[in-house]
Amino acid sequence: MSGERYNPREMEPKWQKVWDDAQSFVTSNDDPREPYYVLEMFPYPSGRIHMGHVRNYSMGDVVARYQRARGKNVLHPMGWDAFGLPAENAAIERKTHPGTWTRQNIASMKAQLQSMGLAIDWTREIATCEPEYYQHQQAMFIDMMAAGLVTRKQSKVNWDPVDMTVLANEQVIDGKGWRSGAPVEQRELTQWFFKISDYAEDLLAGLDTLTEWPEKVRIMQRNWIGKSEGLRLHFELLADNATSARTVEVFTTRPDTIFGASFIALSADHPLTAQLAANNAELAAFVAECHRQGTATETLEKAEKKGVFTGLRVKHPVIEGATLPVYVANFVLMDYGTGAIFGCPAHDQRDLDFARKYDLPVKAVVLPAGADAQSFAVDDVAFTDTGTIFNSGFLDGMSIEAAKAAISAHFAAQTIDGQPQGKVEVNYRLRDWGVSRQRYWGCPIPVIHCEVCGTLPVPKKDLPVVLPEDVSFDKPGNALDHHPTWKHVDCPQCGAPARRETDTMDTFVDSSWYFARFTAPKATTPTEPAIANRWLPVDQYIGGVEHAILHLLYSRYFTRAMKATGHVGLDEPFKGLFTQGMVTHETYKGPAGEWVAPVDVVIETFGEGRRAKHLRSGEAIAIGSIEKMSKSKKNVIDPDEIVATYGADTARWFMLSDSPPERDVQWTEAGVEGASRFQQRIWRLVSETIDIVKQSSGVVRTSDDDEGLGLRKIVHRAVHNVGTDIEGLRFNRAVAQIYELTNALVRQAGICSAAPAGRLDALEQGVSHLIQLIAPMMPHLAETCWEALGKQGLVADALWPAVDAALLVDNTVTLPIQINGKRRGEVTVAKGTPAAEVEKLVLSLDEIVRILDGKAPKKIVIVPDRIVNVVV
RNA sequence: GCGGGCGUGGUGGAAUGGUAGACACACCGGACUUAAAAUCCGGAGGGGGUAUCCCCGUGCGGGUUCGAGUCCCGCCGCCCGCACCA
Numbered sequence: 001m002s003g004e005r006y007n008p009r010e011m012e013p014k015w016q017k018v019w020d021d022a023q024s025f026v027t028s029n030d031d032p033r034e035p036y037y038v039l040e041m042f043p044y045p046s047g048r049i050h051m052g053h054v055r056n057y058s059m060g061d062v063v064a065r066y067q068r069a070r071g072k073n074v075l076h077p078m079g080w081d082a083f084g085l086p087a088e089n090a091a092i093e094r095k096t097h098p099g100t101w102t103r104q105n106i107a108s109m110k111a112q113l114q115s116m117g118l119a120i121d122w123t124r125e126i127a128t129c130e131p132e133y134y135q136h137q138q139a140m141f142i143d144m145m146a147a148g149l150v151t152r153k154q155s156k157v158n159w160d161p162v163d164m165t166v167l168a169n170e171q172v173i174d175g176k177g178w179r180s181g182a183p184v185e186q187r188e189l190t191q192w193f194f195k196i197s198d199y200a201e202d203l204l205a206g207l208d209t210l211t212e213w214p215e216k217v218r219i220m221q222r223n224w225i226g227k228s229e230g231l232r233l234h235f236e237l238l239a240d241n242a243t244s245a246r247t248v249e250v251f252t253t254r255p256d257t258i259f260g261a262s263f264i265a266l267s268a269d270h271p272l273t274a275q276l277a278a279n280n281a282e283l284a285a286f287v288a289e290c291h292r293q294g295t296a297t298e299t300l301e302k303a304e305k306k307g308v309f310t311g312l313r314v315k316h317p318v319i320e321g322a323t324l325p326v327y328v329a330n331f332v333l334m335d336y337g338t339g340a341i342f343g344c345p346a347h348d349q350r351d352l353d354f355a356r357k358y359d360l361p362v363k364a365v366v367l368p369a370g371a372d373a374q375s376f377a378v379d380d381v382a383f384t385d386t387g388t389i390f391n392s393g394f395l396d397g398m399s400i401e402a403a404k405a406a407i408s409a410h411f412a413a414q415t416i417d418g419q420p421q422g423k424v425e426v427n428y429r430l431r432d433w434g435v436s437r438q439r440y441w442g443c444p445i446p447v448i449h450c451e452v453c454g455t456l457p458v459p460k461k462d463l464p465v466v467l468p469e470d471v472s473f474d475k476p477g478n479a480l481d482h483h484p485t486w487k488h489v490d491c492p493q494c495g496a497p498a499r500r501e502t503d504t505m506d507t508f509v510d511s512s513w514y515f516a517r518f519t520a521p522k523a524t525t526p527t528e529p530a531i532a533n534r535w536l537p538v539d540q541y542i543g544g545v546e547h548a549i550l551h552l553l554y555s556r557y558f559t560r561a562m563k564a565t566g567h568v569g570l571d572e573p574f575k576g577l578f579t580q581g582m583v584t585h586e587t588y589k590g591p592a593g594e595w596v597a598p599v600d601v602v603i604e605t606f607g608e609g610r611r612a613k614h615l616r617s618g619e620a621i622a623i624g625s626i627e628k629m630s631k632s633k634k635n636v637i638d639p640d641e642i643v644a645t646y647g648a649d650t651a652r653w654f655m656l657s658d659s660p661p662e663r664d665v666q667w668t669e670a671g672v673e674g675a676s677r678f679q680q681r682i683w684r685l686v687s688e689t690i691d692i693v694k695q696s697s698g699v700v701r702t703s704d705d706d707e708g709l710g711l712r713k714i715v716h717r718a719v720h721n722v723g724t725d726i727e728g729l730r731f732n733r734a735v736a737q738i739y740e741l742t743n744a745l746v747r748q749a750g751i752c753s754a755a756p757a758g759r760l761d762a763l764e765q766g767v768s769h770l771i772q773l774i775a776p777m778m779p780h781l782a783e784t785c786w787e788a789l790g791k792q793g794l795v796a797d798a799l800w801p802a803v804d805a806a807l808l809v810d811n812t813v814t815l816p817i818q819i820n821g822k823r824r825g826e827v828t829v830a831k832g833t834p835a836a837e838v839e840k841l842v843l844s845l846d847e848i849v850r851i852l853d854g855k856a857p858k859k860i861v862i863v864p865d866r867i868v869n870v871v872v
Numbered sequence: 873g874c875g876g877g878c879g880u881g882g883u884g885g886a887a888u889g890g891u892a893g894a895c896a897c898a899c900c901g902g903a904c905u906u907a908a909a910a911u912c913c914g915g916a917g918g919g920g921g922u923a924u925c926c927c928c929g930u931g932c933g934g935g936u937u938c939g940a941g942u943c944c945c946g947c948c949g950c951c952c953g954c955a956c957c958a
Contacts, residue, residue: 005910216876220953223875228957252958265958305956331956341958349873350956429957548953605898658884658896664951666884670897677910678896684911736886736895743895750912816891821939823891861938867890869938 006683008647012780016117024796025064025119027075029520029531036072037535038063039515041543041551042079045105045127046086049112051583051629051655051667052544054639058652058777059580059661059731060542061118065776066726068119069800075535077518078113078120080106082129083442083507089179091441092473098441099469102129112640116648117779119796124521128510129441133517135464136526137509138446142457143565144194145447151193152455155434159187164477166438186291191436192445192503196557200225200428202571203556212576214662217548224549226429231255231408232338233422235264235314238323243275247416248314248326251337251427255411256403257344259392260365262355264314264326265307265341269334276310276328283308283328290330305354306330317411317421318393329354337427346378356380365392366400433554435506440471440479442504450491450498459492465500478502511551512558515541516568527567536568537575540729545579552577578729581664583655585635587624588612595634596621599641603669626666637667649778650676656731656777679781681742682774686785688749689767692760707748708759714744715766716807722773723800731777738773745770769801817842818869824851827868835862842868 019025040060043053064076080102087098094101106127113120126133144150158167162180166189177184196203204225207218230253237245248264266273268290277284286308307329316322324342331350332341345355346364355362364378366387373390389395394410395403411422436445444465446458458465468486471479480486481502491498513526519535520528552574559573588596600615612621629636642651654675659665718741725734745766748759768789775782775795786795810831815838817825825847829838839860842848852872861869 216953219876223954226954226957230958250958254958329956331958333957336957343958348958350958427957545952660885663878663885668884668897671884674897680910732885733895739895746912814891818890818939821890821937826891859938861890863890867939869890871938 004687006680006781006784008649008679008780009644011784012115012117012643012647012649015780015783016114018783018794019117019119019796022794024794025076025121026123027073027077027121029534031073033071033073035075035535036067037075037519037538038067038540039075039077039518039538039542041541041547042081042511042514043109044081044084044086045102045109047105047108049109049639051637051639053113054116054651055583055655055661055665056542056544056580057113057116057118058655059578059729060540061116061120061652061779062656062726062731062776063540063542063729064119065779065796066723066800068796069772069776069798071799074119075124075518076118076120077124077126077521078118078122079124079126079514079518080109080128081507081511081514082106082127083134083504083510085439085441087441088439088473088479097469097471099129099467102127102441115640115643116652119779124518126514126517126521128443128507128514131464131466133514134443134510136517137443137505137513138458138463138465139460140513140526140562140565140567141446141505142460142463143567144561145457147561147565149195149198149561149564151195151432152190153193153432154188155191155193156186157189157191157434159185159189161185162476164438166436189436191434192447192501192505193432193434194557194561196433196554197428197430199557199560200227200430201426202560203430203553206556206572210572210574210577213574214545214577214579217545217552217577217579220548221553224430224553228253228427228429230337230425230427231404231411231422232425233258233317233342233411234416234419235317235324235342236416237326238313238315241312242279243272243312245272245275248272248340249338250340250342251425252342254344254347254404255407255422256389256392256395256398256400257347257365258318258342258407259395260344260346260363261316261324261342262345262361262363263343263351263358264324265329265332265343265354266310266326267332267334267339268328268330270328270332270339272340273310273328276312280310283310286328286330305350305357307354307358309358317414318407325360327354327358335431336429345382347382347384349382349384352378352380352382363391365389433506433508433557435509436503437506438478438481438502439504440467440473442507443510444480445501445503445505447501448489448492448498449501450494450496452496453491453493453498456491456493462492480504508550508554509558512554513562515555515573516559516562525567527562529566529568532567533569536570537573540576540578541574542578542580544582548579578661580661581659582628583667584626584664585629585637585667587627587633587635589622589624590614591619595632597634598637628664629667642672646672646676647679647780649781650679653678653735653778657735658732661729661731678739678742679778681746682770682778682781682785685742685746685749686767686771686788689745689763690788690790692749692763708762711744711748711759711762711766712804713807713810714741715762715769716803719769719773719801720803720808723803726776734773735777738770741766741770741773771795772798772801813865815866815868817845817848818867819848819851820871821869824848831865833864835864838862838864838868842870 038060040056064074068074082102087102090101091098160167160177160180160182162182163177167177167184176182204227207221210218230251232249232251234247234249236247268287273287277287307327310326310328312326313323314326316324343351343354345352345362347366362378364376366383367373367376367390368383368387386400389398389403395406398406408422408424412420414421444467446465448456448458450456468483471483473479475482487500487502489498489500515538516527516532519532555573559568560571562568563571588601590596601612601621602615603610603612612623614621627633627635650672654672718737721737722734748763771782771785772795782795812828813831814826814828816823817827827842839862855872857870857872859871
């Protein structure tokens with residue numbers, strides 16, 4: 001046995017089969033043990049897993065296996081986020097059906113994931129592209145329609161006129177479609193929306209309950225929801241204006257600056273703008289220009305503040321006799337507030353830029369502390385900090401907050417046409433969630449349009465609305481819409497010929513409830529509420545921070561929607577959230593500046609230096625910066641090759657070592673080699689220990705010598721610390737603990753053959769516990785060792801070793817001794833030694849006496865069992 | 873611009889306000905070997921000294937404290953998110 005190297009290529013498939021045959025990771029909903037739900041964000045089936053997946057799923061697997069060892073009934077499922085655009089692109093490029101391509105990808109990725117040895121319940125596998133899944137999504141859509149959670153309205157979209165499709169913002173590059181290169185247009189389309197904005201306050205408030213989420217993610221969501229409190233305020237138009245309107249309504253968060261108002265600006269999309277543009281060519285041209293500007297934020301940000309005077313004027317609401325000009329301006333958004341603002345240039349940078357361009361007055365009304373009221377003026381930087389109100393009539397001398405309250409009360413009391421002139425209002429940045437996509441490869445929206453009866457949900461008995469298989473992607477646009485027969489259907493109400501909705505749902509809908517479906521994946525309803533409520537919320541959810549806002553916010557919303565429609569009984573789907581860092585790698589560039597893949601590079605070291613050359617040509621290769629692994633920079637490492645060369649355990653171990661899991665980790669050859677060597681080291685330790693243990697068998701082992709007791713303490717401390725580190729997801733520290741334990745055990749094993757029996761016993765227990773500690777991380781190696789040690793059953797089923805609390809506490813403690821804050825020595829005393837006694841002892845120590853050199857201590861600080869500080 | 877994070881040896885990184893650098897990688901030395909690999913043992917923040925030891929040291933400058941990598945104030949640098957939200 002000893003001397004043989006551990007061979008992961010042989011052992012890993014063996015144990016995978018053993019687990020599979022034993023159904024080790026199949027979870028029952030009836031299991032009476034405490035439930036624990038761990039979930040990693042399910043992958044898009046691109047065809048190959050990448051190192052990011054390896055890292056993500058390794059972490060989740062450690063949690064799953066650890067919680068199993070803790071006696072919990074663990075749910076750890078896996079599925080596929082299987083709808084989406086790449087499948088349609090593949091269909092166009094390869095002339096294969098999106099479904100064929102997707103299902104092939106799922107099969108190959110599943111095989112890859114299985115080769116990692118993950119403790120996953122594959123019987124619960126789901127793919128969002130299968131009718132078995134999306135029919136329930138359709139049912140919930142219908143329920144949500146009935147509950148008033150869904151709406152249909154006009155919305156502006158990025159439209160690619162060549163591909164005849166809607167583009168997401170990130171698909172618009174420099175104002176052009178990413179695929180066609182055609183200039184993107186803004187179009188108004190009637191689209192389906194989930195009314196997430198109705199839940200803005202609830203989603204905001206809920207963030208405070210998510211104490212096991214990263215603060216960073218909560219802040220991002222808070223900003224995204226963007227709550228602001230302000231005032232809706234009517235400005236009265238002068239009577240002789242060319243529109244039908246009596247007033248312009250604005251929204252402001254700074255009503256305290258009303259005395260500094262110098263203009264009104266309308267959005268290009270404001271209804272009043274449209275009315276005016278009909279008889280104003282200059283304005284019409286400006287509106288058209290604003291529309292061309294598009295939604296590409298990069299250009300918006302840099303765009304100059306521009307506007308056109310409408311000829312209209314309004315009365316200044318608090319300065320008798322004064323009027324303000326009304327502009328249409330390119331920086332005013334229609335879908336926030338009322339689509340109109342009042343400009344106070346002195347205290348808003350945008351307004352100031354605009355005012356300077358059009359020579360509008362700039363009147364300061366907030367005075368910074370310490371500034372002089374006579375001489376204070378705003379030049380080209382607006383003053384947006386706090387100060388005291390001045391130049392503002394009855395508001396003078398107030399703080400900003402007091403002025404806001406006073407002016408709001410004032411306008412609430414004023415009336416125009418019997419209505420209050422102003423009204424305090426809360427606004428949110430969060431917009432409704434547009435879910436319509438003009439695509440084939442998505443969940444069909446279960447709606448029928450009838451000329452007579454209007455827009456109707458598909459009756460539930462007619463679900464699922466299944467995607468047709470015989471589709472062609474020859475024409476640009478929505479293949480579902482192009483299908484010759486699919487959309488023709490009789491109206492479920494009047495029976496007349498009607499038309500199916502051909503929009504499909506945003507794939508974020510698919511991923512907004514899959515975690516609930518996993519709890520009862522075969523149910524004939526979307527969920528089985530009693531079962532879902534027992535498993536949910538997910539105890540630990542793990543994934544990339546790139547989903548901090550959309551996926552996680554949509555899932556929080558959808559869970560509330562499912563609660564409102566009776567599918568679950570809770571608000572928050574994810575109790576614990578962890579966002580792991582990316583996997584990075586060095587980049588390499590050849591002589592022509594082309595990217596070179598790591599597999600084609602040979603690294604040579606000389607002393608502490610490194611240089612690279614091409615594997616085949618031998619040409620010098622430049623070693624570049626460390627970047628996130630990406631196909632474009634070619635700095636990717638294929639997990640398959642790593643598993644084939646080093647084994648899955650090595651890859652898993654390396655992904656968990658060294659770097660804190662929330663930070664980026666750099667993939668290096670040296671790091672993998674190190675992980676692989678450690679694997680062999682464990683195996684060697686086990687091999688050697690078996691012999692020792694066998695020699696000592698039959699001996700009565702009762703007493704420990706000092707070494708044996710010391711070893712026991714190290715072992716129990718390691719078991720305790722590794723457990724708490726895994727619970728805190730500090731995998732890198734758990735790994736360091738395991739290294740330390742291994743070092744201690746190897747040292748003992750080396751000198752141990754003639755040791756007393758008690759020490760052999762400690763060693764044997766140490767090795768067996770070590771195997772359990774590595775089992776969540778290197779499960780195949782652990783099973784192999786477990787078997788070799790003659791243990792019964794699978795280590796995957798073994799309970800976490802019990803910690804003897806008595807072994808965790810030392811009865812002596814070593815106190816560092818500082819002189820004036822600098823460490824000058826140490827003293828070992830019994831735990832709990834009184835300060836007076838410690839002081840006497842310290843002052844009698846030779847080294848301290850020497851350093852004090854006769855000087856009398858001014859003060860001695862003694863923190864019991866911690867530290868001694870002598871001040872002279 | 874706004875919001876958040878980070879800055880510690882050659883490297884990844886440890887460190888409830890209490891011995892800075894655990895653990896690992898890389899490196900150096902030794903053992904084993906005909907040799908190499910593997911393995912085992914040892915060394916190591918920087919500077920000085922044969923050594924006992926001494927000085928300096930957690931991006932920079934201040935502060936609080938008996939004591940600061942950690943807390944506070946002001947800078948510098950890097951990374952991430954949002955971005956005309958009135």
